[in-house]
Amino acid sequence: MGTALLYDEEMTKYKLLWVDPACKIEVPERLIVSYEALVRSGLSDRCISIPAREASDSEILLVHSELYLEAVKKTPYMTLEDLKEFTLQFGDVYFHPNIYHCAKLASGSALQLVDSVMTGKVRNGIALVRPPGHHSMHGAANGFCVFNNVAIAARYAKQKYGVKRVLIVDWDIHHGQGVQYCFEDDPSVLYFSWHRYEHQNFWPNLRESDYDSVGKESGAGFNINVPWNNVGMENSDYLSVFCHVLLPVAYEFCPDLVLVCAGFDSAIGDPEGEMCATPDIFAHLTHLLMNLAGGKLCAVLEGGYNLTSLAQSVCQTVQTLLGDPLPQLANLRGPCKSAIESLQCARSAHRRYWSFLKHAADPPMTDISTKHVKSAMEEEEKTEMAEEERCTEGKVWPEPPERLCPPVCSASVLPDDVACPDGLKRLSSSKDLEPLLVSKLKNRFRTAAVDGDGVTTFSRLYTLIEKLVVNEIRNGLVLVPDVAAAMMCVVQDLTSDLVKRVLVVCVGKEKELDYITTDGKVLVVQISSEDSEEQRSKYYIPVCLKKGCSDTSGFIQAVLGLLLPLGYEYNPDLVLLVRMPGSGVVDSMWQQLIGLLQGFAKGHTLVLMQVNEKACMGSTASALLGHPAPPLQDLQTPFPEDGDALERLRERLQADWKMLQTTS
Ligand SMILES: NCCCNCCCCCS
Numbered sequence: 213m214g215t216a217l218l219y220d221e222e223m224t225k226y227k228l229l230w231v232d233p234a235c236k237i238e239v240p241e242r243l244i245v246s247y248e249a250l251v252r253s254g255l256s257d258r259c260i261s262i263p264a265r266e267a268s269d270s271e272i273l274l275v276h277s278e279l280y281l282e283a284v285k286k287t288p289y290m291t292l293e294d295l296k297e298f299t300l301q302f303g304d305v306y307f308h309p310n311i312y313h314c315a316k317l318a319s320g321s322a323l324q325l326v327d328s329v330m331t332g333k334v335r336n337g338i339a340l341v342r343p344p345g346h347h348s349m350h351g352a353a354n355g356f357c358v359f360n361n362v363a364i365a366a367r368y369a370k371q372k373y374g375v376k377r378v379l380i381v382d383w384d385i386h387h388g389q390g391v392q393y394c395f396e397d398d399p400s401v402l403y404f405s406w407h408r409y410e411h412q413n414f415w416p417n418l419r420e421s422d423y424d425s426v427g428k429e430s431g432a433g434f435n436i437n438v439p440w441n442n443v444g445m446e447n448s449d450y451l452s453v454f455c456h457v458l459l460p461v462a463y464e465f466c467p468d469l470v471l472v473c474a475g476f477d478s479a480i481g482d483p484e485g486e487m488c489a490t491p492d493i494f495a496h497l498t499h500l501l502m503n504l505a506g507g508k509l510c511a512v513l514e515g516g517y518n519l520t521s522l523a524q525s526v527c528q529t530v531q532t533l534l535g536d537p538l539p540q541l542a543n544l545r546g547p548c549k550s551a552i553e554s555l556q557c558a559r560s561a562h563r564r565y566w567s568f569l570k571h572a573a574d575p576p577m578t579d580i581s582t583k584h585v586k587s588a589m590e591e592e593e594k595t596e597m598a599e600e601e602r603c604t605e606g607k608v609w610p611e612p613p614e615r616l617c618p619p620v621c622s623a624s625v626l627p628d629d630v631a632c633p634d635g636l637k638r639l640s641s642s643k644d645l646e647p648l649l650v651s652k653l654k655n656r657f658r659t660a661a662v663d664g665d666g667v668t669t670f671s672r673l674y675t676l677i678e679k680l681v682v683n684e685i686r687n688g689l690v691l692v693p694d695v696a697a698a699m700m701c702v703v704q705d706l707t708s709d710l711v712k713r714v715l716v717v718c719v720g721k722e723k724e725l726d727y728i729t730t731d732g733k734v735l736v737v738q739i740s741s742e743d744s745e746e747q748r749s750k751y752y753i754p755v756c757l758k759k760g761c762s763d764t765s766g767f768i769q770a771v772l773g774l775l776l777p778l779g780y781e782y783n784p785d786l787v788l789l790v791r792m793p794g795s796g797v798v799d800s801m802w803q804q805l806i807g808l809l810q811g812f813a814k815g816h817t818l819v820l821m822q823v824n825e826k827a828c829m830g831s832t833a834s835a836l837l838g839h840p841a842p843p844l845q846d847l848q849t850p851f852p853e854d855g856d857a858l859e860r861l862r863e864r865l866q867a868d869w870k871m872l873q874t875t876s
């Protein structure tokens with residue numbers, strides 16, 4: 213299934229008609245450059261074009277009052293003076309004779325996107341719209357927004373398709389207070405937003421945008437705010453919050469639909485956000501949400517005011533929605549102190565509502581919400597500083613790297629008598645192994661693993677790895693007689709200097725992994741039921757689940773809170789996923805793991821499985837081919853000891869691995 217793209221140039225046909233410094237950044241070119249970048253890059257041709265439509269009155273009334281709608285209906289017939297007068301009653305927004313029409317198209321586009329995804333016409337999609345929506349409220353326009361496109365879409369999805377749980381992720385740099393107000397007492401809609409806050413000194417300067425607004429009444433716990441109290445947040449900060457706040461809750465919530473308030477003013481160069489995260493971060497943020505809700509993801513444009521980073525960020529998002537390999541994110545140094553404080557506050561505010569946050573630490577000593585609010589004087593000085601000096605147009609950042617699709621997506625190395633799963637390309641060619649290597653293999657194993665066809669298997673295995681690292685093949689599945697032996701060979705004989713770092717994810721435990729290297733060339737994360745006595749090296753991280761890998765709650769917690777942050781910081785060139793026989797890992801969890809690991813090493817994942825486990829080849833192939841993993845159904849409360857142990861493990865490791873930090 214494909215990716216929907218909604219765009220209608222009619223939505224470029226309104227603009228600011230008078231002088232208003234607060235609104236001058238919201239220009240038609242925002243939409244034009246975004247769409248043109250998709251066309252120029254060939255991405256629009258790969259999408260399924262879905263026409264925009266006007267939202268009907270009843271659809272708009274799902275969120276807004278009749279009074280407000282009737283008032284907006286009059287704006288097309290207003291004189292310039294009337295429009296100015298009408299605008300005065302709202303904040304940081306402007307009206308135009310054509311904005312009502314465009315606002316209906318923006319909301320209608322979001323609904324068209326929901327229809328396309330919910331009817332299975334497409335897997336996911338993006339609506340490029342203006343005016344944005346997440347600031348508009350029941351009875352008021354605000355922050356360039358007229359109708360709350362995403363809030364209307366959420367209500368519409370519930371009403372028309374009986375969707376039980378909707379996750380709204382708002383990665384725009386402003387707090388979508390309109391969305392928060394709409395659903396704060398509604399446990400069927402989980403709203404997550406991070407936003408520039410600076411201790412309430414940043415627009416819209418609301419006390420209720422802080423982390424302690426967790427929702428009300430039955431909605432308590434279903435509103436998550438992560439305030440950024442400094443500018444200059446980077447990729448590490450964003451990924452840390454996803455791994456340690458959003459994803460654990462999102463997986464526990466188990467949504468049927470994911471809506472994204474896709475604002476790109478959180479990208480570097482944006483004059484509003486003044487952040488430093490690069491456009492390729494949105495490739496990863498999108499990817500990390502794509503295994504929720506069976507892949508049903510609708511992204512709707514909100515903000516984004518630097519035309520260069522906006523266009524790049526939109527392209528990064530669409531390319532991921534299309535399933536292209538992800539770019540590697542280099543030198544993630546871990547979250548800054550301010551970000552850690554924010555995520556620690558958000559986690560502690562929600563630990564009573566979410567069992568996946570149960571073991572979160574107490575809030576930091578310096579309770580950031582009451583930290584002295586800068587005096588108006590200081591604030592005045594800052595704004596007096598010429599806009600140019602503080603402006604971010606001067607920022608430069610590298611073009612996002614090309615994300616090339618290898619000619620072959622998934623290859624397999626199987627015994628001749630094992631049928632190749634659909635969609636995989638059997639690798640039969642194999643270069644002859646150097647005699648030295650063959651003899652090494654032979655004398656390393658006295659097992660039959662390396663008899664005649666055993667050597668063939670290994671030579672094909674090495675051939676496959678060669679093809680992965682040169683991007684001829686994206687990922688692969690290998691069935692071997694002895695998976696532990698094979699793993700050892702791969703790890704020790706990885707001669708290719710194209711592979712500087714290998715992340716080995718070992719599911720289940722059969723025997724001691726006694727080839728732990730300390731040079732950092734290999735990072736082994738082992739998830740199993742057995743406790744490992746002591747911490748051998750920074751590069752061998754055993755995670756123990758008391759009830760074993762069949763405990764999906766414990767497993768997904770270890771993946772989200774430990775494996776993902778480690779993987780991002782380690783930034784491997786190859787991921788080796790080893791399924792030990794008898795691990796007991798549940799199929800949907802196995803597919804989720806493969807899906808999430810695709811975020812590393814440009815998707816170069818090599819799955820090693822034992823021949824006697826060939827029954828799970830089908831689901832492995834499906835995940836390797838990029839099909840969304842099935843939702844993790846009815847997750848139990850994680851084992852307290854495991855949750856606690858994971859927290860302790862993170863605290864012990866965070867000195868070496870900065871991305872594991874969750875406490876200041
Ligand atoms: N410096 C201009 C102040 C703009 N304040 C409103 C921002 C609305 C963003 C919508 S994503």
Ligand SMILES: [Zn+2]
Nearest residue numbers: 384386477515
């Ligand atoms: Zn914004």
